[in-house]
Amino acid sequence: MTAQEVRLCGLLLHEHFGEVVEKVGTHLLRSGAQNLRTIIHETGLSVDLVKKSLMVLVQHGACLFSSGRKGPGSPTEYRSGCDRILRILRYPRYIYTAKTLYGDTGELVVEELLQRGHMTMSGTVKTVADRLTQNMEEGRSMDYSEVSSAFSKLVETHFLQRCPNPAAGATPAAPGTPAAPASAIPPTPESFPDCYKVPHMTLVGRGKRQLAAEDGEDQRNAKRQKMDSEAHGDEGIYWQVNFERFHLHFRDQAIISAVANKLDQTSSEIVRTMLRMSEVTTSPAATCTKPLSANEIFRSLPASYNIPRPILDQYLTLLVDDPMEFVGKAGESGGGMYVVNLHRALANLARATLESVVQERFGSRSARIFRLLLRKRHLEQKQVEDFAMIPAKEAKDMLYTLLSQNLVQLQEIPKTPDYAPSRTFYLYTVNQLPTARMLLQNCYKTVANLIERRLFESKESKRLLEKSQRIEAILASLQASGAEPEQLTEVEEMITAPEKQQLDALKLHINKLDSAENQVDETIFLLESYVNSTATSTG
Amino acid sequence: MAARGRSRRTLSFSVDSVGINRGESLPPTLQQPTPVFPVMEQKPLPLTGGEEAEYLLALKQDFRGAMRSLPCFIQPAAALRDVERYSDKYHSSEHTDGLMDWTPDWQRFPRELRIHARKPARDGVSVARSDAQSAQKKKKKKVREKEEVLIKLETLQKKEEQQSEEDDDDDNTEQKKKQEDDDADGDEEYDEEEFEEETDYIMSYFDNGEDFGGDSDDNMDEAIY
Numbered sequence: 056m057t058a059q060e061v062r063l064c065g066l067l068l069h070e071h072f073g074e075v076v077e078k079v080g081t082h083l084l085r086s087g088a089q090n091l092r093t094i095i096h097e098t099g100l101s102v103d104l105v106k107k108s109l110m111v112l113v114q115h116g117a118c119l120f121s122s123g124r125k126g127p128g129s130p131t132e133y134r135s136g137c138d139r140i141l142r143i144l145r146y147p148r149y150i151y152t153a154k155t156l157y158g159d160t161g162e163l164v165v166e167e168l169l170q171r172g173h174m175t176m177s178g179t180v181k182t183v184a185d186r187l188t189q190n191m192e193e194g195r196s197m198d199y200s201e202v203s204s205a206f207s208k209l210v211e212t213h214f215l216q217r218c219p220n221p222a223a224g225a226t227p228a229a230p231g232t233p234a235a236p237a238s239a240i241p242p243t244p245e246s247f248p249d250c251y252k253v254p255h256m257t258l259v260g261r262g263k264r265q266l267a268a269e270d271g272e273d274q275r276n277a278k279r280q281k282m283d284s285e286a287h288g289d290e291g292i293y294w295q296v297n298f299e300r301f302h303l304h305f306r307d308q309a310i311i312s313a314v315a316n317k318l319d320q321t322s323s324e325i326v327r328t329m330l331r332m333s334e335v336t337t338s339p340a341a342t343c344t345k346p347l348s349a350n351e352i353f354r355s356l357p358a359s360y361n362i363p364r365p366i367l368d369q370y371l372t373l374l375v376d377d378p379m380e381f382v383g384k385a386g387e388s389g390g391g392m393y394v395v396n397l398h399r400a401l402a403n404l405a406r407a408t409l410e411s412v413v414q415e416r417f418g419s420r421s422a423r424i425f426r427l428l429l430r431k432r433h434l435e436q437k438q439v440e441d442f443a444m445i446p447a448k449e450a451k452d453m454l455y456t457l458l459s460q461n462l463v464q465l466q467e468i469p470k471t472p473d474y475a476p477s478r479t480f481y482l483y484t485v486n487q488l489p490t491a492r493m494l495l496q497n498c499y500k501t502v503a504n505l506i507e508r509r510l511f512e513s514k515e516s517k518r519l520l521e522k523s524q525r526i527e528a529i530l531a532s533l534q535a536s537g538a539e540p541e542q543l544t545e546v547e548e549m550i551t552a553p554e555k556q557q558l559d560a561l562k563l564h565i566n567k568l569d570s571a572e573n574q575v576d577e578t579i580f581l582l583e584s585y586v587n588s589t590a591t592s593t594g
Numbered sequence: 595m596a597a598r599g600r601s602r603r604t605l606s607f608s609v610d611s612v613g614i615n616r617g618e619s620l621p622p623t624l625q626q627p628t629p630v631f632p633v634m635e636q637k638p639l640p641l642t643g644g645e646e647a648e649y650l651l652a653l654k655q656d657f658r659g660a661m662r663s664l665p666c667f668i669q670p671a672a673a674l675r676d677v678e679r680y681s682d683k684y685h686s687s688e689h690t691d692g693l694m695d696w697t698p699d700w701q702r703f704p705r706e707l708r709i710h711a712r713k714p715a716r717d718g719v720s721v722a723r724s725d726a727q728s729a730q731k732k733k734k735k736k737v738r739e740k741e742e743v744l745i746k747l748e749t750l751q752k753k754e755e756q757q758s759e760e761d762d763d764d765d766n767t768e769q770k771k772k773q774e775d776d777d778a779d780g781d782e783e784y785d786e787e788e789f790e791e792e793t794d795y796i797m798s799y800f801d802n803g804e805d806f807g808g809d810s811d812d813n814m815d816e817a818i819y
Contacts, residue, residue: 072668111666151650291699324707417636570651
């Protein structure tokens with residue numbers, strides 16, 4: 056939990072849940088596991104507000120509670136982690152992926168679940184059907200069964216999962232609970248056998264359109280009460296978005312697009328086929344996919360690609376020989392057994408990211424030195440100048456700049472035990488993993504700065520924004536009640552031309568800053584996946 | 595540098611390996627912190643545009659806007675402004691409505707997080723039965739307390755009235771007369787003081803010393819200060 060991460064989490068919580076939740080959340084992040092009384096005392100907020108914030112955090116999975124450390128009688132402790140809150144940056148990407156895979160229905164299902172945290176299947180289906188009906192033409196409405204089928208498809212491909220039941224810490228006095236209190240680790244959703252089972256649900260009906268008329272409202276209220284009292288057979292089963300599955304999907308997409316950029320479209324199709332075939336058989340933390348024979352790959356290629364068998368073999372050989380090492384050969388049976396090297400691919404993608412960062416910040420010659428050091432590991436100053444073919448003075452300058460930015464490290468090799476400087480070798484080196492971690496922290500700081508700048512810009516022009524909002528509201532109400540064009544133009548002219556220019560410039564800046572956040576998040580995803588993959592392989 | 599090396603111009607590290615040639619000066623020493631926004635030598639790349647980026651941007655902004663209207667967006671009660679205004683009484687009820695819209699499944703949360711709704715005006719949107727009963731009991735208790743206090747006050751008042759009836763029948767008339775006299779005197783004095791010589795100053799404030807010498811005619815023994 057670094058300072059940059061906590062700062063970014065605080066800003067994200069403030070934007071999405073308000074400042075009360077931000078206070079409680081950052082306090083939990085900084086202080087670790089605490090019980091309710093301590094939180095109330097140290098944040099200085101009222102009891103009700105703290106309770107509500109904790110409920111919101113638990114509902115969205117940002118906070119976990121468990122029975123206290125001192126045994127079953129001690130008060131429940133709440134603990135929070137940065138990872139879950141940092142996912143908020145990636146929500147637009149999740150929703151967009153659901154849209155590309157399962158259409159508008161899937162997109163709305165995922166969006167509802169992200170907004171609410173945990174929801175039952177019946178609740179989600181109803182809300183999504185209502186929203187879809189809202190956007191359809193008059194007289195048409197969305198059937199619940201369509202939405203349910205989209206939901207089931209998402210569950211089958213593991214994009215949605217059931218929430219784990221709260222641990223025994225929820226009711227410490229309840230008898231008959233399993234021996235869960237003994238373990239300090241909360242159960243993961245995967246540890247439940249029914250994790251991906253769609254419940255049998257009786258839900259028949261169509262989406263309801265929100266009526267503007269008054270009596271429609273009364274009817275709706277009456278209907279709402281009636282529906283709330285109906286049971287749909289899935290009480291107590293809550294669903295959440297499975298972020299890990301989305302991350303696997305993003306990782307596969309990154310590998311496929313890297314292959315497409317480096318080689319060509321056909322090779323990327325081959326790699327896509329290989330990854331699709333091993334979706335179910337590969338565990339999330341695997342170093343490489345299960346070996347696939349060339350025969351299987353040939354049979355599973357999409358029908359639109361009519362590649363004859365020898366050409367496929369040539370493509371596979373090319374992929375294996377490529378220095379990026381995306382695909383490896385694991386044997387000769389079945390026409391050749393091939394694997395996709397997932398961890399190595401991630402490491403190479405992270406390395407490419409580091410190189411491009413150096414190139415964009417310091418120039419192509421510094422990037423040449425950086426790449427040289429990555430490949431040759433340890434080099435002396437003289438050797439750097441020779442291999443990079445850069446004049447000595449400039450090479451020295453660039454090396455010192457990189458050293459001061461901590462992208463390059465100095466390794467001392469003493470000839471004598473007293474480390475005398477005149478009798479010590481000084482070698483320059485680059486360590487990929489620590490450098491990647493450092494850049495990841497820089498990315499978090501970047502996003503936090505972008506958010507702060509955006510808030511600053513909106514605060515500066517707050518008066519102007521409020522005025523434009525009021526005028527829009529007036530315009531909308533005038534149009535709804537059917538006003539003449541002169542009245543509309545009169546209201547529009549209440550905003551003067553320079554103010555309009557200012558508003559346009561402000562909108563442009565805010566859009567740019569938001570878009571930049573999305574792009575930095577892509578880099579964050581790559582670097583995080585790389586750092587996590589090394590953690591699992593070594594630990 | 596060691597004291598021995600004072601006269602000799604040797605540095606602690608070998609000059610060749612680091613790469614400083616003779617005659618070349620070291621870069622100037624920094625005497626202040628580095629600037630907060632250093633000048634960038636290379637301009638950064640422009641953002642990638644395109645349909646996907648715009649759609650992602652729209653999704654992000656919509657999501658943020660939608661979160662603000664959900665019940666999980668908690669805003670504290672508005673801070674008190676510098677002066678109490680009449681409209682505060684009517685504004686305070688607006689913000690708290692969103693809090694009760696969301697009825698969570700209490701089995702998934704620890705029991706200590708339950709908030710008991712104490713709004714007798716609402717017809718039990720999310721108040722559990724036991725909570726409603728305890729609220730009613732508390733209301734009854736309060737009502738009972740109020741009744742007791744009222745009864746006490748009434749008895750005290752009756753006692754006072756009885757006492758005052760017996761004793762103050764005469765006093766009342768005297769007091770009334772006194773009050774009238776005082777009022778009349780006050781009026782006269784008021785008129786006298788204010789308008790005697792048409793000055794702005796009240797005459798009794800000014801002591802013109804007429805009483806000073808007259809009082810001491812009887813006793814010549816006492817010294818006059």
